[in-house]
Amino acid sequence: MFDISPTEWTAIELSLRVATVATLVGTPIGIAVAWLLARRDFWGKSVLDAVIHLPLVLPPVVTGYLLLLTFGRRGLVGAWLADHLGVVFAFRWTGAALACGVMSFPLLVRPIRLSLEAVDRRLEQAAETLGAEPWRVFTTITLPLAMPGVLAGMVLGFAKAIGEFGATITFVSNIPGETQTISSAIYSLIQTPDGDTAALRLVVVSIVMAMAALVGSEWFARRAAKRLHGH
Secondary structure, eight states: OOOOOHHHHHHHHHHHHHHHHHHHHHHHHHHHHHHHHHHOOOTTHHHHHHHHHHHHHSOHHHHHHHHHHHHSTTSTTHHHIIIIIOOOOTTSHHHHHHHHHHHHHHHHHHHHHHHHHHSOHHHHHHHHHTTOOHHHHIIIIIHHHHHHHHHHHHHHHHHHHHHOOHHHHHHHOOOTTTTOOHHHHHHHHTTSTTOHHHHHHHHHHHHHHHHHHHHHHHHHHHHHHHHHTTO
16 A cells, blocks of 8 residues: 555656746745735735635636647747747746745735734834835844744645646646656556556655645744734
């Protein structure tokens, strides 16, 4: 039952790699977007907020198809990237990371935005009156105070990326060793005779990783609440 095969290990390792890359690349962008939504009022703010959260309500297959149209080998952006930079996302593990990053981005941004909104602006204003540059105020005061929310967003985004299926399989297909993550491996196994045991092993692994991520996110959220209330 617990004798994980090399093929299953490959799917697990690929899922971890894809989720890690999606989270690490998405976090700086998520912090910037969260700061923009938390601290600035501008025309179209509601539209931007809706676009960011759109992957949560759209069918994942739709998101994957839109990614294929945009970043595919003949897509609007993908053709230029392939011809000028030699970068190809479709049917590559990097494309799986892109799809997972897009699907997990709303869950990454939301906790960061809430943490930034909870930061006491008087601390920032005090630093500014002492002559600190805006970038220094952000890196030494705002970001450290919001760090529990940043970590919680990263953990939630990572968990979502680990379990992503619909957008990934639509955009990069299900290629063993290249784009076959845990979710797509389970999908293949349940359609294979005598694949139930292997599928169950991967299901258990998925549950363990998801539970660890959710517990970690809750822990970071509690830390954020304690810091907010001065405990």
